[in-house]
Amino acid sequence: MRIPSGLLLFALLCNVLATAQNKQLLYDFNEIPQSLMVNPGVKTSQKWHAGIPVLSGLAFQGATSGVTVNDLFANDGVDFTTKVRERLLDVMSDRDDFSSTSQIEGITVGFRGRNRPDTYYSFGMYGEMDIISYWPKDLAILAFEGNGGNNIGRSFDLGDLNLRGEMINVFHFGINKKIDNSLTIGGRAKIYSSIFQFQSIRNSGSFVTRPGQNNIYESAISADMQLQTAGIRGFYDIAEEDTGTTQKDVTSLFTERVLLGGNLGLGLDFGFSYNLNTQTTITGSILDVGFISNSKDVWNYTLNGSTTTEGITVFLPEDINNVDNDLWQELLDDIEEELPYGENDSGYISWRPVKLYGSVRYDFGEGGRGSVFENCGCGVNVDGGNNRDYYRNSVGGQLFMVKRPKGVQAALTGFYQRSFGRVLSLKTTYTVDKYTFTNVGLGANLQLGPINFYVLADNLLSYSNIADSHYASLQFGFNIISWNNN
Amino acid sequence: MKRLLYGVVLLAGFLCVTTSCTEEQDFSQIDDLSITPILASGIFYLESDEDTINSASSGGPFYTREVNFDAFSQDYVAERLLEGTITYEMENTTSKPVRILIEFLDEGGTVLDMEVLDISADPSGVVTRDVFYGPGGKSLDILANTYSLRIRALNLGDTSSVSSQDDPKVILRSGAEFLFELQ
Numbered sequence: 001m002r003i004p005s006g007l008l009l010f011a012l013l014c015n016v017l018a019t020a021q022n023k024q025l026l027y028d029f030n031e032i033p034q035s036l037m038v039n040p041g042v043k044t045s046q047k048w049h050a051g052i053p054v055l056s057g058l059a060f061q062g063a064t065s066g067v068t069v070n071d072l073f074a075n076d077g078v079d080f081t082t083k084v085r086e087r088l089l090d091v092m093s094d095r096d097d098f099s100s101t102s103q104i105e106g107i108t109v110g111f112r113g114r115n116r117p118d119t120y121y122s123f124g125m126y127g128e129m130d131i132i133s134y135w136p137k138d139l140a141i142l143a144f145e146g147n148g149g150n151n152i153g154r155s156f157d158l159g160d161l162n163l164r165g166e167m168i169n170v171f172h173f174g175i176n177k178k179i180d181n182s183l184t185i186g187g188r189a190k191i192y193s194s195i196f197q198f199q200s201i202r203n204s205g206s207f208v209t210r211p212g213q214n215n216i217y218e219s220a221i222s223a224d225m226q227l228q229t230a231g232i233r234g235f236y237d238i239a240e241e242d243t244g245t246t247q248k249d250v251t252s253l254f255t256e257r258v259l260l261g262g263n264l265g266l267g268l269d270f271g272f273s274y275n276l277n278t279q280t281t282i283t284g285s286i287l288d289v290g291f292i293s294n295s296k297d298v299w300n301y302t303l304n305g306s307t308t309t310e311g312i313t314v315f316l317p318e319d320i321n322n323v324d325n326d327l328w329q330e331l332l333d334d335i336e337e338e339l340p341y342g343e344n345d346s347g348y349i350s351w352r353p354v355k356l357y358g359s360v361r362y363d364f365g366e367g368g369r370g371s372v373f374e375n376c377g378c379g380v381n382v383d384g385g386n387n388r389d390y391y392r393n394s395v396g397g398q399l400f401m402v403k404r405p406k407g408v409q410a411a412l413t414g415f416y417q418r419s420f421g422r423v424l425s426l427k428t429t430y431t432v433d434k435y436t437f438t439n440v441g442l443g444a445n446l447q448l449g450p451i452n453f454y455v456l457a458d459n460l461l462s463y464s465n466i467a468d469s470h471y472a473s474l475q476f477g478f479n480i481i482s483w484n485n486n
Numbered sequence: 487m488k489r490l491l492y493g494v495v496l497l498a499g500f501l502c503v504t505t506s507c508t509e510e511q512d513f514s515q516i517d518d519l520s521i522t523p524i525l526a527s528g529i530f531y532l533e534s535d536e537d538t539i540n541s542a543s544s545g546g547p548f549y550t551r552e553v554n555f556d557a558f559s560q561d562y563v564a565e566r567l568l569e570g571t572i573t574y575e576m577e578n579t580t581s582k583p584v585r586i587l588i589e590f591l592d593e594g595g596t597v598l599d600m601e602v603l604d605i606s607a608d609p610s611g612v613v614t615r616d617v618f619y620g621p622g623g624k625s626l627d628i629l630a631n632t633y634s635l636r637i638r639a640l641n642l643g644d645t646s647s648v649s650s651q652d653d654p655k656v657i658l659r660s661g662a663e664f665l666f667e668l669q
Contacts, residue, residue, distance in 0.1 A: 073511040080515040146523025148663040215528035216573055216661030311528035311660070316538040316549060325634070327553040467508040 021061060021101045021130070021355060022400045024413040024429050025443035025456035026475060028273075028283055028359050031425045032445050032454045033110055033479050036122055038357060039285035040174045040186030041271030044120040045483065048111040049452070052478040057105030057126065061458075063435040063471040064099075066092035066135060070468035089144055092135045094160045095406060099132035105477065106169075120176040122188075127258070130353065131165035134406060147209040147219070158205035158223050162405050166197040166350065168292070169258040174269070182275040192265035194292050195257040196231035197350050201405040205306075215310035221339060222306035228348050229301075230263055230294035265292030267352055279391065281361045288352040295347035307338035351403075359398040363391035392419050398429075409434060422447050431458070435471040438462075452479040521668040522568065529557075529572065530588075532658040534639065536580040536649055539656065542641040549639040552591070558629035563666070567630065569620025570664025574603055577659075578610040579651040582643020586658050589636040590628055597636075599628045603658065604642075608649050620665075 029035050030042045033049040034057045051057060071087045072080070103126050110122035138156040145151055174188030205223035212218030238249045256262065267290020273283045312327045324330070398413040411433035419425045424446055431439040436459060443456035455476040462469030534549060542548035558564060578584055583606045590599040605613050619626050639656070648654070 069511065070509060073513050073515060075510045075512040080518040081520045084519060142523070143668070144521055144523060146525045146666070148524035148526030151524075152526060209526050212528055212531075212659075212661075214533070214657075214659070215531040216575060216659045217526050217528040219527060309528065311530055312553060312555075313531045314533070314549070314551070316532075316534035320538065320549070325551065325553050327551075328555045328557065464507055465509050467511050 021353065021402050022411045022413075022431070022433065022473075023059065023456075023475065024398055024400060024411065024415070024431055025427055025441050025458065027357050027398055027400075028361060028396075029417070029425070029427055029443060029445065029454075029456075031419070031422075031447065031452075032477075033108065033122075033452070033481065034105070034454075034475075034477060036110065036120075036174060036176060036186070037126075037188075038287065039271035039273070039283055040176055040188045040269050041184050041273050041285060042176070042186070042283065043178075043184050043273050044110070044112075044176050046110070046112075046120075047482045049109070049122075049479050049481045051105055051108035051124070052480070053107055054104065055478050056108050057103065057475070057477040059101075059103040059473070059475040061101045061471075061473040062099075064097070065434045065470065066096035066098075068468050068470055070465060073467070085144070089137075089141060092137060094134060094137040094157070094162075096135040097132055097404075097406075098135070099130075101128070101130045103128045108479075118178045121174070122176065123171075123173040125169065125171050127167070127169050129165075129167040131163075132404060133163040133165075134160070136160040136162070142207070147207070151209070152217070153208070153210045155206045155208040158207060158221075158225060159203045161203050161225065162201055164199040164201055164350075164405055166292075167195040168197075168265075169193040169195065170267075171260075172269075184273045186269075186271050188269035190267035190269070190288070190290060191260070192267060192290065192292050192352070193258060193260045194231055194263040194265065194294065195254060196229070196235070197263070197292060197294055198227065198229040198232060199350060199405075200225070200227040202226065212310040214313065218308055218310040220306070220308040223303045223339060225303040227301045228294070228298070228350075230296070230298045230348070230350075231257060232297075233299045234297045263292055263294045263296050265350075265352070266290050271357075279363045281363070282359065283361070284358040285356070287355040287357075289354055290352045292350045292352070293347065294350055298345045298347050300344050300346060300348070302342040302344065303339065304342070305339040307335050309335060354403045356401040357398065359396055361394050361396035363394045365391055365393035393417070400433075427456075429458075433471075436462075436469075439471055441473070447481070450480050450482055452481045453477070454479075519669055522665055523668065524570075524663055524665050526663045527661065529555075529660040529662055530635070530637070530658070531660070532586070532637065532639065534656050536582075536654045539580055539582060539584065539639075539641045539643075540645045540648075542645070544641060544643065544645055547638045547640050549637070552634055552636040554633060555635045556633050559631060559633055564630035566666045566668060567626050568665040568667050569618070569623070569626070570662060571619070572617045572660060572662045574601065574615045574617070575657075575659040576603055576605040576610070576613045577655075577657045578605045579608045579649055580643075580654040580656055581647040581649040582607050582641060584656045585640040585642050587636075587638045587640070588660075589638075590632040591634045591636055592631045593633045595634075598631055599624065605656065607643060608651055608654065 023038050026035055027038045035042045067088050072083055105126040108124035110120060113119045138160045142156045170190050170192055172188050172190045174186060176186035178184045203225040205225060207221045209217055209219045234253055238246055267288050269287045271285030273281055275281050312331055394417040396415055400411040402409050411431055413429050413431040415427055415429040417427040427443040429441040438461050439459045440461055441458040442460055445454040458473035459469055459471045539548045586603045588601045589597045592598050619629055
């Protein structure tokens with residue numbers, strides 16, 4: 001199957017613009033088969049489903065917890081340097097981030113076991129790109145203001161450099177099992193095929209220029225920094241060679257990496273849904289508990305050591321016989337020796353960003369089809385299952401947490417969902433997180449016979465000026481779904 | 487009718503997503519970004535005891551050295567140098583006046599500029615001189631073309647007197663603060 005290059009380009013572009021990983025609209029929206037990907041233990045009612053290749057699940061998310069595009073690039077007549085200083089340097093902290101996550105589902109298939117109708121199997125393949133870069137506040141100020149003037153005596157934290165990114169292809173297989181009328185559990189195993197990965201997440205050190213013990217100024221630097229990369233040098237070398245077959249070589253390498261030819265990893269997802277009573281359900285899931293072992297095409301850069309300099313120093317009479325005139329070069333050499341820049345190809349483990357979801361949902365508003373627990377006729381589900389066929393409305397709350405390089409990032413969501421038979425379901429959410437307090441989202445799932453279409457969009461209030469948005473997210477896809485009765 | 491209504495709502499939502507608005511953005515503004523950090527560094531430190539000074543003849547040099555110094559003449563630096571100040575500080579607790587000459591030499595050894603720093607005998611206090619380079623000051627070309635410094639320290643007093651201070655010394659400190667235009 002050949003993915004149109006325009007689509008790929010679009011996905012990559014969206015990646016650059018996107019941030020965050022929360023899929024609060026999709027979570028527990030069990031009319032959409034892709035909800036299995038955010039909770040393997042979600043209630044399933046279909047007999048089987050198949051995603052339309054490449055179009056079954058496209059998700060683009062982008063966020064910035066600090067400055068927005070509009071803050072900097074609005075055509076407002078304000079001097080750009082002033083905007084950078086007032087809206088970026090003076091405001092953003094080292095915990096603010098720019099991040100981007102996107103997923104393209106290549107294949108997704110699910111089916112109910114013929115002899116195990118209480119078990120729903122699903123498998124597939126999707127590509128994911130995830131990049132996060134924290135605002136390197138001190139390094140930005142150092143570049144913008146320098147170490148002189150008012151910054152004499154200021155210690156710049158080199159640990160502010162903190163970024164991580166990867167592009168992977170994921171092969172997965174999941175099992176969703178209804179234990180009884182109250183409990184559904186699920187798990188998913190994943191093989192990660194890494195296309196590239198980079199991280200610089202455990203940096204520490206400082207740089208300070210202060211009045212010297214002897215000279216007017218002394219500069220002291222202490223650094224323990226590392227940038228780890230895997231899979232990048234291969235692409236870089238192809239670009240550098242410039243042999244005329246660059247595009248072909250890149251495609252070939254990309255394809256190889258997509259199909260398990262690069263660094264590999266393993267991961268697991270778990271989830272459950274539990275009915276506290278006929279109208280109240282709690283759910284939870286933990287995703288991407290896994291790692292990638294990076295041993296191929298690894299190239300790491302290190303800066304490790306400490307040094308203090310006051311410039312060229314001459315003490316008499318000790319140095320009276322030192323006739324060397326390369327004192328400046330020696331000073332630079334000494335600094336380089338004490339603060340060596342290194343490269344190595346040592347393999348490393350990169351951990352996936354673990355995500356955790358939880359929710360509580362209350363169904364109400366009788367008037368749907370059938371009676372409570374009457375459902376799709378799927379095995380155990382014959383006499384129990386999806387209350388949404390009976391209760392038209394659901395209201396509840398969701399919690400999302402993701403492990404980021406600088407700690408856990410959380411989001412809290414309240415939602416309301418309404419079903420209109422099997423044809424249409426709408427879900428609206430209000431989410432509070434570090435990016436925005438005004439995130440209202442709307443999702444729709446449309447079922448026309450076996451054809452399923454869904455679209456989920458976040459932070460709708462920002463769409464009046466998308467450039468001023470701290471958070472934007474769009475997911476949509478097409479599936480074919482079959483129940484026993486169709 | 488109700489379904490139609492919800493259908494319209496759904497369609498409107500979808501259109502909202504696909505036809506969202508944005509204020510006019512001008513990405514060419516990034517060309518106007520001005521990044522002008524002030525960089526500070528110690529340059530040269532000279533310290534001499536009184537015995538070393540006494541070892542030179544009266545008026546003669548007790549220290550002479552030519553050291554390479556191309557910090558400002560590197561292309562990347564020279565092209566971005568806007569203005570700045572080199573600060574010299576002298577302190578003398580010896581019994582004799584001292585003169586320190588700092589000559590800025592180009593690649594061929596031609597003297598581009600010279601600073602003459604005189605300090606009296608103890609008690610001298612701290613003598614500071616700020617030399618400004620840039621508009622209204624000395625030419626930045628001096629620094630941009632400097633490849634080495636010739637430093638000479640002269641004993642302007644006798645060769646035998648000894649200060650009553652503990653551990654008498656003459657000290658020259660120097661440091662620079664310069665404004666660069668990175669973008």
